[in-house]
Amino acid sequence: MINCCSRFLLHATKGVRNRFSIRCRRAFSPRLLHRGVGQRVPLSSQLKDEIAERLRLALGLMETAEISSTCSEYELRNCLSRLYYAFFHASIALLSASEPDIEQVSRNHGALHARLQRKFGKTVLITRVMRELYDLRKQCDYETSMFRTKYGGNIEAGRRDAVLILKRAKTQFYFLYHEARKNL
Amino acid sequence: MNLTLNQVEELIERHLRAAGIWDSVNKAHSQFLDMQDEMFVEIVLDDATHLEDTDKIVRNTAEELKAQDITLDSVVRALWEILDVSFVGPSRSADGGIRAAYLYDVTLKSGSRQHHVAVDVFWGAVEFLKQKRGLGKLTSKRMRDFQNEVVAKAVWSFVQDQLSLGGTSYWDPLLHSQREMNDAAMLFVFGQSTALNELWQAVSDAFEPSIVDSFLKSLSVSKAKIQDFKTVLPELSNMLGGAYRRGATFSTSATELFQKLDRSEQELLKKYFYARIEVLKAESPELVHKFSRLIV
Numbered sequence: 001m002i003n004c005c006s007r008f009l010l011h012a013t014k015g016v017r018n019r020f021s022i023r024c025r026r027a028f029s030p031r032l033l034h035r036g037v038g039q040r041v042p043l044s045s046q047l048k049d050e051i052a053e054r055l056r057l058a059l060g061l062m063e064t065a066e067i068s069s070t071c072s073e074y075e076l077r078n079c080l081s082r083l084y085y086a087f088f089h090a091s092i093a094l095l096s097a098s099e100p101d102i103e104q105v106s107r108n109h110g111a112l113h114a115r116l117q118r119k120f121g122k123t124v125l126i127t128r129v130m131r132e133l134y135d136l137r138k139q140c141d142y143e144t145s146m147f148r149t150k151y152g153g154n155i156e157a158g159r160r161d162a163v164l165i166l167k168r169a170k171t172q173f174y175f176l177y178h179e180a181r182k183n184l
Numbered sequence: 185m186n187l188t189l190n191q192v193e194e195l196i197e198r199h200l201r202a203a204g205i206w207d208s209v210n211k212a213h214s215q216f217l218d219m220q221d222e223m224f225v226e227i228v229l230d231d232a233t234h235l236e237d238t239d240k241i242v243r244n245t246a247e248e249l250k251a252q253d254i255t256l257d258s259v260v261r262a263l264w265e266i267l268d269v270s271f272v273g274p275s276r277s278a279d280g281g282i283r284a285a286y287l288y289d290v291t292l293k294s295g296s297r298q299h300h301v302a303v304d305v306f307w308g309a310v311e312f313l314k315q316k317r318g319l320g321k322l323t324s325k326r327m328r329d330f331q332n333e334v335v336a337k338a339v340w341s342f343v344q345d346q347l348s349l350g351g352t353s354y355w356d357p358l359l360h361s362q363r364e365m366n367d368a369a370m371l372f373v374f375g376q377s378t379a380l381n382e383l384w385q386a387v388s389d390a391f392e393p394s395i396v397d398s399f400l401k402s403l404s405v406s407k408a409k410i411q412d413f414k415t416v417l418p419e420l421s422n423m424l425g426g427a428y429r430r431g432a433t434f435s436t437s438a439t440e441l442f443q444k445l446d447r448s449e450q451e452l453l454k455k456y457f458y459a460r461i462e463v464l465k466a467e468s469p470e471l472v473h474k475f476s477r478l479i480v
Contacts (some may be wrong), residue, residue, distance in 0.1 A: 098352075116219045118224050118257075121350015122215040 231295020232262035
């Protein structure tokens with residue numbers, strides 16, 4: 001920001017107050033302050049602590065989301081459910097830095113997904129993964145016949161599928177995690 | 185709210201159609217979201233020529249909706265592609281002093297609009313890449329050009345990554361046409377291209393003093409031609425492997441890995457291989473003599 005200010009003054013004194021000054025005004029508008037790559041607003045130490053706490057929880061859930069070659073249907077269900085919540089907490093940690101009402105939003109999964117989609121766009125993989133994991137979590141937590149209908153009761157097929165989901169999700173999770181950590 | 189999200193979407197579409205811009209809107213990337221207390225619209229254009237007009241239309245629509253007690257938050261951006269990345273020289277600060285960075289010029293294109301972005305790559309980031317890519321041995325003028333090409337490829341990936349973000353995290357190259365690439369950014373970019381890293385390491389390993397003799401021997405036996413990279417490639421499969429992490433993919437075929445690379449990565453890898461042959465010729469004349477049929 002300081003850099004942008006000094007550049008603005010430099011151009012203004014040279015009488016080049018054309019397009020650049022218009023762009024500067026856009027950059028300074030409050031709506032755009034928290035946006036864009038590399039623009040970060042300093043956070044209070046309390047908020048930083050909250051973000052750090054969320055991230056610890058997210059990482060803990062992610063690290064315990066493991067699939068062993070002998071795990072049962074219930075361990076698989078637990079793992080996939082924890083996987084979603086790892087994303088859930090990492091997303092809240094990330095969004096907390098720019099959205100003051102995120103605690104309230106976090107009570108509504110759909111609203112949280114919309115916030116994430118607003119932050120990263122429609123086509124970015126992370127928003128799709130988040131929604132897919134949410135659907136999967138609901139199946140794992142509530143649908144008694146999920147394994148029977150999805151895998152014909154074949155636990156090995158379920159494990160294979162879950163390993164792939166976990167692998168794909170991990171890359172996205174660490175992206176979220178590291179983006180959120182940049183605020184600390 | 186008096187209007188639904190669909191109605192707001194239709195309203196914006198109508199305004200953009202009237203201005204002759206709707207055809208430039210990328211429907212797959214654009215989005216309309218109901219955020220409960222407000223609406224959010226992201227208009228993504230295939231042609232940045234219309235950016236200012238679109239921004240104006242969306243802002244006017246937001247004003248129009250404000251009168252109806254509807255808050256419309258918006259992002260208007262364009263999709264950019266990278267046309268070229270070229271090395272300029274040492275980076276200079278506004279007062280003319282030399283910065284601890286190299287300057288790369290990136291040409292971007294969106295529809296019929298072109299734009300230049302300056303990327304400062306810090307010396308530390310370049311050193312990291314040189315170390316990881318084993319470029320320290322390449323010291324001649326031609327080799328330095330090759331080094332710049334390797335860094336340019338990393339800059340390309342860095343800019344590509346920044347351009348891939350949408351929503352409120354998007355990067356507007358028109359607004360922020362100067363970027364900085366530090367060690368962390370280089371580490372991230374480096375970690376993204378696993379296939380290239382594996383093959384690059386395989387080439388480096390093949391030319392290690394303790395291995396190069398047996399590598400050249402294997403090429404002779406298989407009647408590979410060292411100037412024909414395609415015939416050398418299968419022999420590099422022997423150099424793949426290393427520590428096998430749980431859940432990691434174990435690559436065994438250099439040819440298969442090579443197919444995973446994009447064209448620019450393939451060309452870069454080939455150039456690195458030929459550069460290492462040049463170094464070998466200069467540093468190990470006894471090997472050149474021993475394998476004279478192979479190394480011409």
